[in-house]
Amino acid sequence: MVDRPDPSSTPQSEPDDMDTGTPAWVRFLLIGLVIAAAVVIIAMVLLGGDHGPGRHG
């Protein structure tokens, strides 16, 4: 069986406009993570700082 190259196995060359700055999808992802972390922290504060199984014993 011939081991054909998998196009996803190696990085494709990045076009010039992708060379500078942080990509938009990274910014959106980071904003989402910050919002999720804030929601978790607020929920923990409202619940008295406890979370998880058996309130961690």
Added chain:
Amino acid sequence: MSPRIRKAMLTVHIAASVGWLGAIAAYVALNVPALGSADEQTARAAYLMMEPVLTYAVIPLGLLSLATGVVQAAGTPWGLFRHYWVTISLATTAFATVVMVLHVPAVQHFSEAAADPTASIDDLGGDLFHSVGGLVVLAVPLVLNIYKPRGLTRYGRRARP
């Protein structure tokens, strides 16, 4: 890394990663009888099973997924820190692994309480937060590994030939 070894490593990485998600799904499922069963013995059994599922399935598969992912990235032109999608996948997987390992004592507390017939299990409260949260966190590397969105890190731009 030769193409043959790379493909073998990729196979192990995918198997471990998908298995990890499946093991967490099984752990989530144990919360259904633990929280919802009217029969106390069934609820205790579900709490008891959380520890072996975590110790012998979730943690080993998570560690294997992390290790094979690191080898897979470091041993290919992708690199660990050249592309945003690889670096973010590494960070989220490492974060989930650390939380998972730190969570073991809490799940052992479940097991001890459920095994003691004189101890009440009414206040244990299940473990949906960590398990469902883990699935949500691991959805990030899952999507990134499939779509491989473009974007070089600062290090990746500097290291480019």
